[in-house]
Amino acid sequence: MKPLSVLNRSLLALACFSVFMPFLWMIITSLKPDNEVFTMDWIGSRLAWENYEKAWNFFPFGTFFLNSLIVSILGTLLVLITSSLSGYAFSRLRFRGRDKLFGAYLITLMVPQQVVVVPMFLLMKELGWVNSYWALIIPWAFTAFGTFLLRQFYLTIPFEVDEAARIDGCSHFGVYWRILLPLLKPGLATLAVFTFIGYWNSFLWPLIITNEEALYTLPLGLQMFHGQYSTQWNLLMAASTMATLPSFIVYLIAQRYIVEGISSSGLGGR
Numbered sequence: 001m002k003p004l005s006v007l008n009r010s011l012l013a014l015a016c017f018s019v020f021m022p023f024l025w026m027i028i029t030s031l032k033p034d035n036e037v038f039t040m041d042w043i044g045s046r047l048a049w050e051n052y053e054k055a056w057n058f059f060p061f062g063t064f065f066l067n068s069l070i071v072s073i074l075g076t077l078l079v080l081i082t083s084s085l086s087g088y089a090f091s092r093l094r095f096r097g098r099d100k101l102f103g104a105y106l107i108t109l110m111v112p113q114q115v116v117v118v119p120m121f122l123l124m125k126e127l128g129w130v131n132s133y134w135a136l137i138i139p140w141a142f143t144a145f146g147t148f149l150l151r152q153f154y155l156t157i158p159f160e161v162d163e164a165a166r167i168d169g170c171s172h173f174g175v176y177w178r179i180l181l182p183l184l185k186p187g188l189a190t191l192a193v194f195t196f197i198g199y200w201n202s203f204l205w206p207l208i209i210t211n212e213e214a215l216y217t218l219p220l221g222l223q224m225f226h227g228q229y230s231t232q233w234n235l236l237m238a239a240s241t242m243a244t245l246p247s248f249i250v251y252l253i254a255q256r257y258i259v260e261g262i263s264s265s266g267l268g269g270r
Contacts, residue, residue, distance in 0.1 A: 023244070030055075030237035037233045048234065055238040063214065064221035069246070071217060072199040075137045079195045080188055083146030088176045090147065091154035092162060102151070108144045117208055124209060135209045136217070140199070146191050153187035154180065189257035197247050218243045 029037060030051055032044035055061065090102045120139050121130075129135040157180060165175045181188075203219040210216060222243065225236035251258075 026237045026244075027241055029234055030241050032234050034232075034234060051234050051238040052242065055235045055242070058232075058235055058239070059221050059224045060213070061221065061239065061242075064216050064218045065243075067215060068200055068217040068219075068243075070133060071136045072196050072246075074133070075141060075199040076192050076195045078137065078141035079143055079146050080192060082142050083150050083191060084181060084184065084188065085176070086142075086147040087150030087154055088172075088180065091151045092159075092175070092180075093172070102147075105144050106148060109148075113204060117205060120205075121208055131210055131212050131215055133215070136206060136215070137199075139205070140202075143195075146195065149191050150184065150187050153184055157183055186257040189254040193251055193254050193258065196250050200247055 028042060031047045031049065032039075032051075033046065033048045036044040090098060090105075124130050124135045124139070127134075129138075161179060161183075162175050165179045170178065201219060202217070206215075206217045206220055210220070218239075222236065222239055225232050225239065
């Protein structure tokens with residue numbers, strides 16, 4: 001094996017280890033007894049599996065988990081619908097000012113979420129959506145990132161495909177639904193993973209828009225482990241491990257599309 005290849009693989013292994021280390025530390029800490037959380041030993045004197053039961057019963061974990069699941073799934077479906085439609089419009093339809101409008105749309109990517117939460121909250125208040133699933137889902141269901149990602153993927157599909165479908169009598173919606181959408185599976189899967197994880201891990205917006213415990217999502221619930229004088233780190237790590245599993249499962253399901261979707265969309269440096 002060439003020295004350069006050995007070096008590359010060693011650096012890759014080191015990078016993978018550095019990324020995996022926080023998750024490994026989280027799992028190990030979640031299995032330690034209370035009095036051994038801060039010991040230097042990697043493994044505790046015993047595996048405290050009861051930490052997971054305690055973490056589940058510490059607060060309404062099931063309710064928070066269900067809320068996160070509802071918000072993440074519905075939000076992801078809405079983002080896929082809106083982004084695929086807007087991506088089709090910006091890539092396939094010809095209308096005056098299309099490219100300038102798309103450029104203005106992309107400018108919103110430079111606006112951080114913290115800047116828009118106040119006007120967004122006021123808008124939700126006017127609509128009467130405070131403390132509702134609508135407020136948790138709708139504001140982030142229209143994303144410039146999703147539009148850009150799928151537009152780039154649309155552009156990899158030859159326009160001759162559209163023309164052949166139009167000759168056969170397909171309308172614009174027919175071309176979108178019957179012809180192009182099935183070809184977008186890698187891009188849709190990639191966007192679905194990013195969107196699901198974004199909704200699942202969202203903390204700031206649910207913190208602002210909800211003040212009823214029945215609507216809390218998991219990131220808000222995890223904060224309950226931080227007491228005024230102490231933090232139950234082993235229970236927090238157990239709850240965090242359980243909260244990480246859905247995102248991990250979603251990624252595993254769609255991981256074979258991730259590389260293909262990113263490279264085909266133009267985000268791979270082409």
